[in-house]
Amino acid sequence: CLGLHSNCSKLVWYPGLPDAPRLTTPKEPVVEGTPVELGCSAPSYCDTHPPTVTWTPALGLSTQLQKKNTVTSTLTFNVSHLHHGNNVSCTAAYYIPSGNKTVTSTRYQLSISSNEYYSYSPALGSGGGTPFVTSGEGSITGVKVWEQPGNHITGFQLRYGTRWDRAVGRVVHAPLRLDLFEGETITQVSGKYHTSNYIYQLIFGTSRGRSLIAGQPVENSFNLYPEHAEAELRLLSGRFDSAGITSLGAHWGLAPDGANPQWAQYFLTK
Incomplete structure (x- = not known):
């Protein structure tokens, strides 16, 4: 020994x-x-x-x-x-x-x-800093985004079922927030990015035609969406540094059936 x-x-x-x-x-x-x-x-x-x-x-x-x-x-x-x-x-x-x-x-x-509905939208952006990947059980039911006023996206956070995953990036000021309805899913992620530094705008589009828009409409455009009509956003991956999000990619698929049994009760009591 x-x-x-x-x-x-x-x-x-x-x-x-x-x-x-x-x-x-x-x-x-x-x-x-x-x-x-x-x-x-x-x-x-x-x-x-x-x-x-x-x-x-x-x-x-x-x-x-x-x-x-x-x-x-x-x-x-x-x-x-x-x-x-x-x-x-x-x-x-x-x-x-x-x-x-x-x-x-x-x-x-x-x-x-195999998940026949899985697809991946490759990451866009400079790719500098620390890698991240979100995780959680069930469908995404909420989104928070932090922005530097008049500038780039500093951070974001996803809620899976009734639990928030850890925030990614830098948390500043009050976030912009979108709570999804029961059965509503995120079906599109778009925005603007700079090839040498940060994500400047983030737009989350839902299956009900609603959206959360944060950041500034400047620099290069990107549009991430699933390859299968039935799929939804499952997780985000990319990189961040001390000032903000430097790259972003999206993973699409289906959430397991029955993954959020307390979902409705959560929104009734929160």
Whole structure:
């Protein structure tokens, strides 16, 4: 095992351990065009020298959290048919004076169910900064958009069912907001963008002919829409920096049936 002196200042390696990290896989079938999370837990033997967890392959965003004697890494990505059959594993690297010791988890083979209504509108914009992907269960039921007055789009937020996903980008001032009616979906995302910096305008169009318009009608136009008439907006991906949204792409498909059982009750009581 990995033995430690009381102050963690010196680490002594005993062969045979640490244990391999444990992989946590999705409980439900993975469907094309939807976000998925994989978890990896590795034992931590010293607070000052926790293991570093990496993923193979690096399919998306990963975050690492240390809690007591365990380090947990979460990998989040949007699945497509190209991921079907891929083997995913995580590796924990431990520091020891004589050189790092690495331990790899068992492999998880991705099995992707086809979504015949899925399509992707490629991202437009400069693409600088931090990547993002929205996620949530059920249909999108609300949108918030933040803008720099007289300038570009700084951030946005989507609500899935009754829960708001985390805001993307910079939150400034009061947002522009659109709450969708029951059965109403987002069927178009359009606006304006600059090739070297930010998204300048965002327009969300719905299946009932309503729209949310934010930002300024300047620079280059874009228009994102699904390839299938039955599809709706499922998630947005792209990049952002400290000042705003730099690129934006749209993923379209169908939300699972019965995904929002409390939807109507939520709007009656809010």
